[in-house]
Amino acid sequence: MPDTLMTRIDRRRVLQASALGGMAAFATPALAQKLADLGLPGGPSSREITTGFPQKGAMILQRTRPPLLETPMDVFDTGVFTPNDRFYVRWHWAVIPPSVDVDSFRLKVHGAVDRPLSISLADLLRDLPRVEIAAVNQCSGNSRGFFEPRVPGGEWGHGAMGNAKWMGVRLRDVLDKAGVKAGAAQVRFSGMDEPVVPTGPDFKKSLSIDHARDGEVMIAFAMNGEALPLLNGFPLRLVVPGWFSTYWVKMLSDIEVLTQPDDNFWMAKAYKLPANHWANVSPTDKDFPTVPISTMVPRAWITNLADGDAVAATDPNYIRGIAMGGTRGVAKVDISPDHGRHWYPTQLGAEEGKYGFRRWDITARVPHAGRIPLSVRCTNAGGETQPLAQNWNPGGYRRAGVETITVVAA
Amino acid sequence: MKTPSLATLIVIIFGAVIVALLAVGAPNGRPAPQQVATNSLPPEPTSVSGPGLTLASVNVELPDDTATYPDGPHADVINANCTACHSASMALYQPPLSADAWHKEVEKMRETFKAPVAEKDVPAIVAYLTAMSAKTAAAGTAPKPDTAQ
Numbered sequence: 001m002p003d004t005l006m007t008r009i010d011r012r013r014v015l016q017a018s019a020l021g022g023m024a025a026f027a028t029p030a031l032a033q034k035l036a037d038l039g040l041p042g043g044p045s046s047r048e049i050t051t052g053f054p055q056k057g058a059m060i061l062q063r064t065r066p067p068l069l070e071t072p073m074d075v076f077d078t079g080v081f082t083p084n085d086r087f088y089v090r091w092h093w094a095v096i097p098p099s100v101d102v103d104s105f106r107l108k109v110h111g112a113v114d115r116p117l118s119i120s121l122a123d124l125l126r127d128l129p130r131v132e133i134a135a136v137n138q139c140s141g142n143s144r145g146f147f148e149p150r151v152p153g154g155e156w157g158h159g160a161m162g163n164a165k166w167m168g169v170r171l172r173d174v175l176d177k178a179g180v181k182a183g184a185a186q187v188r189f190s191g192m193d194e195p196v197v198p199t200g201p202d203f204k205k206s207l208s209i210d211h212a213r214d215g216e217v218m219i220a221f222a223m224n225g226e227a228l229p230l231l232n233g234f235p236l237r238l239v240v241p242g243w244f245s246t247y248w249v250k251m252l253s254d255i256e257v258l259t260q261p262d263d264n265f266w267m268a269k270a271y272k273l274p275a276n277h278w279a280n281v282s283p284t285d286k287d288f289p290t291v292p293i294s295t296m297v298p299r300a301w302i303t304n305l306a307d308g309d310a311v312a313a314t315d316p317n318y319i320r321g322i323a324m325g326g327t328r329g330v331a332k333v334d335i336s337p338d339h340g341r342h343w344y345p346t347q348l349g350a351e352e353g354k355y356g357f358r359r360w361d362i363t364a365r366v367p368h369a370g371r372i373p374l375s376v377r378c379t380n381a382g383g384e385t386q387p388l389a390q391n392w393n394p395g396g397y398r399r400a401g402v403e404t405i406t407v408v409a410a
Numbered sequence: 411m412k413t414p415s416l417a418t419l420i421v422i423i424f425g426a427v428i429v430a431l432l433a434v435g436a437p438n439g440r441p442a443p444q445q446v447a448t449n450s451l452p453p454e455p456t457s458v459s460g461p462g463l464t465l466a467s468v469n470v471e472l473p474d475d476t477a478t479y480p481d482g483p484h485a486d487v488i489n490a491n492c493t494a495c496h497s498a499s500m501a502l503y504q505p506p507l508s509a510d511a512w513h514k515e516v517e518k519m520r521e522t523f524k525a526p527v528a529e530k531d532v533p534a535i536v537a538y539l540t541a542m543s544a545k546t547a548a549a550g551t552a553p554k555p556d557t558a559q
Contacts, residue, residue, distance in 0.1 A: 042505055044552030054470035064475035064497045094495060099469035103456045125460025150505035152515055167463070196495045200524040227465050234468055265522065 036060050036072060038157035039307055040145035055229035057085040062154060066091035066193075067231060071159035076322050077303035080349070080357040081134070082162035084224055089231045090139055090160065090245070092203045095194040097251070100235055107174075107219070107236060111188075111257035114179030121235055124221060128169040128177075131218055134353030135241040136163045136324045137248055140271055140293050143403075144396030149283055151396040158301055158403070163324075163357040166239045168220035172213045174255070180209065186258045187212040189238050191251035205247050206262035207240065216241050219252060241355040242327035244293050244398070246271050267292060272395065279398045280391035296326040297400045298386050300333050300360070300378035305407055313369040313409040319346075320361035325380030329354035336375045337367050340388045340402070343377065354381070366409045375404040475499075477555030482541060484534035491527045491535060495519075498555045501539060506547035512539040 034049040038060070050061040053069060062068035069089040075082060102121050109117040139160035144153050154160070175187070188206040195202055211217065220239045221227070228234045233250030240247040246266075262268070272290035273279040278297075281288050300323035311317045323333045329351055334343035349359030366372045379385040390401035455467040475497040478489045492501065507515070513536050519525040520532075527535070542553055 040505070042547070043550040044503055044505075044546055046551055047503070052473045054472065061499075062503065063500050064473055064477075066496065067472070096472065098472055099467070101456060101467045102458045102465045103467070120458070121465055122458045122460070125458060125463060125465070130461070145505075152504050152507060152511065155503050155505065195523075197524040197526065201522070221465060222463055227463075227468075230468050230470050231472075235465055269522070 034058075038070075038145055038155075040150075040155060040157070041148055042150060044155075045145075053089070053231060055085060056089070056231065057083070059086065059089070060157070060159060062156065066094040066096065068154055068156075069231070070156055071162055073157070073159060073301070073303060073306065075159075076301065076357070077320070080163055080322060080352055080359055081224055082164060084164070084226055084229050084232065087137075087162040087164065087223070087229070087232055088139070088160050090154070091193060091231075091250075093193050093195045093200070095196055096231075097192050098230070100192075100230065100251070102235060105235055105253075107253055107255065109174060109178040109255045109257075111255075112181040112184045112259050113175075113257050114181060115177070117174075117178045119174070119177075121221070124169055124174075124219065124236070128173045130167060131170055132165055132167045133216065133218065133239065133241055134163060134165050134356035135239060136161060136296070136356060137239075137245045138162075138296055138324075140244040140246050140397045141395070143399040146390075146399065147392060147396045148390075149392075151394055153396045164223040165225065165353075166218060166220040166237075167222040167225070168218045168236070168239065170215055171217040171219055171238070171255075172215050174219060175213060175257070178257075180213075180257055181259075183259050184209045184257045185260055186262050188256045188258055188262050188264070189247075189249040189252055190254040190256075191233070191249050192253045193251060201265035203249075204262070204264050204266055205249055206258065206264075206267050207247060209257070211240075242295050244271075244296055246293065271397070273397055274393050278387060278391040278400055279393050281393055283392060283394075293397055296324070297398060298325050298330070298378035298380045298384055299323065299400070299403070300376040300386070301403055302374060302376055302405055305374070305405060307405040307407075309405075309407050311366060311372070311407045311409050313366065316363045316365050318361065318363050319374070320359065321376060322357040323360055323376070323378040324357055325354060325378065325382075326384070327355075328381040328384070330358040330360075330378055331381045331383075332379045333358075333360040334377045334379075335362055335364075336377070336402075337372050339373055339404070340375060340377075346376075366407075369409045371406050372409050373404050373406050375402045377402045477557045479538070479542075480553045480556045482538060484538040487531050487534040488538045491525070491531055492519075495523070495525060499552075502542070502552040502555060504543070506543040507539070508543075509536055509540040512536045512543070515539075 035046050038045050048061045060070035067089050071088045075086045106118045142160035143158050145155040186206040190204045218239045220237050236252040238249045271293045273293050274281045275289040275291045302321040304320050323330045333346045336343050346360040346362040377386045386402045457464050457466040479498045520527050
């Protein structure tokens with residue numbers, strides 16, 4: 001344990017201060033409404049903190065219907081696993097069944113299979129081998145609110161992500177039970193949510209048959225040892241380690257084996273990225289080739305300090321955070337106090353699974369008094385390192401560059 | 411017969427009240443109010459178990475959102491068209507966007523997501539959103555949704 005703990009302003013105090021400012025600006029009665037400031041360039045940046053959602057604690061309210069709830073950054077400072085009641089929430093359509101009867105629930109497996117199945121939860125819990133994996137679930141648009149120039153969409157800070165120990169059964173075992181026919185190309189997943197407008201595109205996502213059968217993709221019935229909160233997909237959720245959350249279909253109720261590539265809206269049109277390594281184009285680029293979003297990239301964040309916090313100018317400061325490697329484990333995390341001119345290695349915490357978050361920390365002096373930009377950079381076990389400059393694309397997807405906060409040393 | 415003690419009476423009366431409440435049931439078939447639930451152990455939700463894990467049936471209430479778009483020219487049009495599928499905050503929290511960008515968003519809602527928005531209403535909706543963006547750009551904060559009932 002480091003013996004020098006840095007002075008810091010408690011994040012909650014910062015939030016309360018901004019709440020007071022917000023209330024004055026809105027000239028509303030003195031409601032006990034807490035606000036979070038996400039620091040989004042150009043605004044609007046202020047969001048209500050809500051405790052009004054079932055099975056959820058205090059969350060940043062991005063949207064009530066359909067629910068978009070963001071995890072406050074200080075939750076990530078409490079450990080590498082994100083508590084279920086603080087895990088972020090994202091739905092596309094507002095028709096979400098508010099109740100699930102575990103006796104009558106069935107998971108259907110159909111399409112190009114020898115034996116179409118209608119599997120009960122009891123079957124899944126008792127009849128198939130259990131697997132467990134720690135994995136980060138991150139929204140494709142996590143950190144979209146920091147894109148510059150700004151892009152429309154869910155205006156998330158960094159909290160559209162979480163790490164959990166997922167427990168369930170292998171998708172492969174379920175597919176083998178049904179018997180996938182020769183000629184299968186993809187496997188399509190759909191949940192119990194429905195479009196508000198009946199003719200609107202029902203949310204469905206697909207994986208290649210080889211990916212679906214890789215033994216890692218799983219059907220989870222528990223996260224962090226408990227049933228999933230309904231808003232995180234109770235009773236079943238697809239878990240696709242290393243891939244963005246758009247594939248982790250919630251309230252999974254339907255698996256269809258396809259013989260042709262899926263051309264449904266959510267695969268063919270939505271969640272498309274520029275077809276280059278960092279998903280990076282210029283805001284003026286038009287008609288560039290695109291591909292469906294897939295794997296995550298390394299990222300790192302500071303969690304015990306927020307933008308604008310005070311640190312010690314002469315004594316050592318204890319700085320810590322989390323990192324993720326994407327499809328590989330975290331190999332190293334470096335910190336820079338000068339926009340990347342110098343990098344210093346941090347100490348890594350225990351690895352709790354290559355797809356999960358990993359803690360890093362360092363006790364170090366800052367180079368001078370005044371404003372210090374602190375940047376953190378993750379390199380994964382495949383040697384992939386975060387670029388210093390941010391990538392940009394019109395969807396606001398897969399932000400990859402190093403994150404920087406500015407602290408004030410005095 | 412021995413006079414029942416005060417404690418026994420309380421237990422009997424309490425039990426009778428619970429039985430009566432259970433017999434009457436909650437209004438509209440909603441889950442029983444909390445004070446009854448904590449004292450009388452309502453029927454266990456159905457559950458299924460496997461090694462080390464039990465999944466119990468879930469019945470929750472998701473919060474509704476009655477907030478509307480704040481007053482301004484064409485607020486009536488946007489409130490009539492753009493509160494059915496999503497909260498007003500979805501639009502209010504967007505960064506300042508140009509009229510052209512807002513037009514694209516409205517057309518995406520109509521064409522891709524099949525929002526039943528009449529073509530004749532599109533210019534008014536785009537005008538409202540563009541004016542809202544100008545206010546947001548000037549203030550740096552989102553116009554507050556109107557939560558007055």
